[in-house]
Amino acid sequence: VLNRMSINNAVVYELDLASSRMNPLTDPAAQVSYVDPKYAADGTVWATSNKDSDFLRLGRIGQGGFAPVSTETRWDVSDYALAPDDSFIAYAVNEAGVSRLKVMDVATGAVRVVSGLPDGVIPYSIGPSIDIAPWGAIGLSLSSARVSGDAFSIDPTTLAVTQWTHSETGGLDPAINIEPKLVEVKSFDGETVSGFLYQPDPAKFPGKRPLIVDIHGGPEGQTRPDFLGSQNYLLNELGVAIFFPNVRGSSGYGTRFVNLDNGPFQRENSVKDIGAFLDALEVDPNLDASRFAVTGVSYGGYMCYATAVHYSDRLKGANCYVAISNFVTFLENTQSYRRDLRRVEYGDERDPAQRAQLQAISPLTSVDKITIPLLVATGGNDPRVPASEADQIVSAVRSNGGTAWHLLAQNEGHGFHKKENEDYYFWTSLLFWKQTLLGDAAR
Numbered sequence: 001v002l003n004r005m006s007i008n009n010a011v012v013y014e015l016d017l018a019s020s021r022m023n024p025l026t027d028p029a030a031q032v033s034y035v036d037p038k039y040a041a042d043g044t045v046w047a048t049s050n051k052d053s054d055f056l057r058l059g060r061i062g063q064g065g066f067a068p069v070s071t072e073t074r075w076d077v078s079d080y081a082l083a084p085d086d087s088f089i090a091y092a093v094n095e096a097g098v099s100r101l102k103v104m105d106v107a108t109g110a111v112r113v114v115s116g117l118p119d120g121v122i123p124y125s126i127g128p129s130i131d132i133a134p135w136g137a138i139g140l141s142l143s144s145a146r147v148s149g150d151a152f153s154i155d156p157t158t159l160a161v162t163q164w165t166h167s168e169t170g171g172l173d174p175a176i177n178i179e180p181k182l183v184e185v186k187s188f189d190g191e192t193v194s195g196f197l198y199q200p201d202p203a204k205f206p207g208k209r210p211l212i213v214d215i216h217g218g219p220e221g222q223t224r225p226d227f228l229g230s231q232n233y234l235l236n237e238l239g240v241a242i243f244f245p246n247v248r249g250s251s252g253y254g255t256r257f258v259n260l261d262n263g264p265f266q267r268e269n270s271v272k273d274i275g276a277f278l279d280a281l282e283v284d285p286n287l288d289a290s291r292f293a294v295t296g297v298s299y300g301g302y303m304c305y306a307t308a309v310h311y312s313d314r315l316k317g318a319n320c321y322v323a324i325s326n327f328v329t330f331l332e333n334t335q336s337y338r339r340d341l342r343r344v345e346y347g348d349e350r351d352p353a354q355r356a357q358l359q360a361i362s363p364l365t366s367v368d369k370i371t372i373p374l375l376v377a378t379g380g381n382d383p384r385v386p387a388s389e390a391d392q393i394v395s396a397v398r399s400n401g402g403t404a405w406h407l408l409a410q411n412e413g414h415g416f417h418k419k420e421n422e423d424y425y426f427w428t429s430l431l432f433w434k435q436t437l438l439g440d441a442a443r
Contacts, residue, residue: 002037006344007220008255010034012047012061025061033255036079036128037061041086048077054254058091069109076252079122081130081138088156090130090138092122094252096182096194097224099142101130103156114154116161119179120144121226132156143226145198146174176201178235180225183243187276189269191260195245195277196225198235199286205239210291210316210437211281213243213274213307217298219261219345222252230426238430238438241287247273247303264327264347264357271306278314293437295319295429298385298414302327305363305370305393312371317436319375319429322385322414325393326365327358335383367396373403375432377425379412405432 001022004010012034013022025045026034035056037047045061049068056076059068070077072093080091089104099122101114120142122129130140138154151164180196187193200209212234216223223244234240246252247270249261261270274294282289293316296304301323308318324330331342331349347354359365374397378390387408397404407428409421416422 002034006341007251007258008033008050012037012045014045026066032066034061034066036124038082040082041084044086046080046082046089048080050255054256058089069104071109071111074254076254078252079124079128079130081128081132083132083136083156084134085136090132090140090154090156092124092130092140094222094224097121097196097222097246097252099224101138101140101154103138103154103159112159114159114161116154116159117142117152118144118147119225120147121224123226145177145179145225145227148174148227148229172232174227176236177228177232180244183277183280185276185280187248187269188272191248191273193245193247193273193276195243196223197281198228198242198244200235200239200241202286204236208286208288209239209241211241211243211287211293212433212437213245213277213281213292213294215245215247215274215294215296215300215303215307216250217296217300218251219249219270219299220251220258221300222246222250224252233430234433238433240433240437243277243281245274245277247271262345264354264361267346268306268361271303271310274303274307275311278311282314289314291316291437293317293319293433295321296323297321299324301385302363306361308370308372308374309363309366310369312369315372317373317375317432318370319377319432321377321425322379322382323376323389324385325389326362328355328362329364329392330385330389331358333386333388338384364393364396367393368400370397370400370402373405373432373436375405375407375429377407377416377428378409379414379416380408380410381412382414384414 001013009031011028012025033050035048048056048058049066050056051066057068058070058077059066076094078092078094092099092101098119102111104111122142136156143149148167153162178198180198183197184194249270251258294304294307301320304318304320328349347358349355376390376394378387380387394404394406416425
């Protein structure tokens with residue numbers, strides 16, 4: 001049983017079915033992350049953990065604590081599966097966002113790398129994606145720029161890869177989709193930050209292209225090179241490049257990195273990372289620096305607003321979706337079951353010093369600095385980021401004489417999930433980008 005308090009703090013327990021007692025297998029007082037504990041056939045408990053490391057390693061949990069067996073000194077072990085006879089382990093390593101599958105011989109520790117898979121993502125969200133059949137075949141799902149989410153198997157002896165499914169793409173040819181390139185830059189303080197840049201086909205769209213910077217939420221999320229879905233329309237039909245940054249505070253780059261934005265006093269350093277990316281992207285010969293825009297969802301929506309506050313002079317528009325506009329009102333109005341968890345990340349609005357800083361860095365406080373058009377979309381029943389966060393910034397921008405499109409779906413929560421609303425938001429976004437980013441040529 002795993003009790004997870006935060007991304008860097010979890011305790012593994014064993015439930016005694018006879019007594020109903022929960023016995024800790026790891027130190028409850030230690031600030032250590034444990035992920036996906038599971039039993040091997042011989043009763044050994046395995047998990048991934050960042051104990052004594054900056055990254056998640058694969059290992060055993062025993063009386064002596066956590067004993068790592070994976071040998072990677074950098075990058076997280078993001079998923080794993082145990083062979084039914086305990087002879088080998090298949091595990092994925094998140095290398096700068098790309099999943100690398102490896103097979104370890106448990107007896108010898110020898111590791112082999114599976115080379116036949118596309119460069120993409122073996123997802124771990126609500127549960128693991130790797131499994132091992134009773135006869136030993138390794139099964140997994142994977143998505144990439146040109147694979148929309150398909151099933152693969154690997155022979156554990158030869159490492160031969162077989163793709164079993166070719167998922168429906170609505171008649172579209174995924175082979176034309178753009179593969180991203182990794183971009184790494186030094187930020188204002190020398191910290192290395194990275195992201196994935198998708199550039200349209202230059203044969204179809206010659207010349208310098210407009211760009212949308214799309215910032216992930218979380219804030220401990222990570223944008224990885226998986227299938228873009230409807231965003232491929234921007235690349236393949238409108239010729240718009242897309243950049244997905246992983247600013248400080250993103251997961252996948254170690255415990256130190258994920259903590260670099262914690263609390264209200266470090267928060268805006270991640271916004272400065274966006275400035276560093278803009279510096280690098282503006283000199284890319286394939287991009288038109290006069291036509292940049294920003295978008296983001298949830299916490300990424302806060303980053304969207306904050307980027308508009310700090311860099312309006314370098315942008316044409318901002319599309320901010322289910323977004324935090326004021327940290328104090330957000331913490332006061334988010335559902336109570338989330339409040340303490342969010343205070344750990346953002347800061348505690350009950351503390352006067354932290355409250356003052358949270359107000360200072362909130363986009364609503366500096367709304368007068370937003371001089372570009374906004375598209376603000378929100379769900380009327382959002383328990384995480386209440387619709388009032390959208391209402392107040394739309395009102396403030398309009399009061400200042402600015403442009404703010406406001407899309408409210410009364411029958412949605414945190415994000416749009418009903419097809420009619422997803423479609424409406426998609427087409428509204430396209431209209432917004434055509435008017436603000438592309439101009440008359442794309443109308």
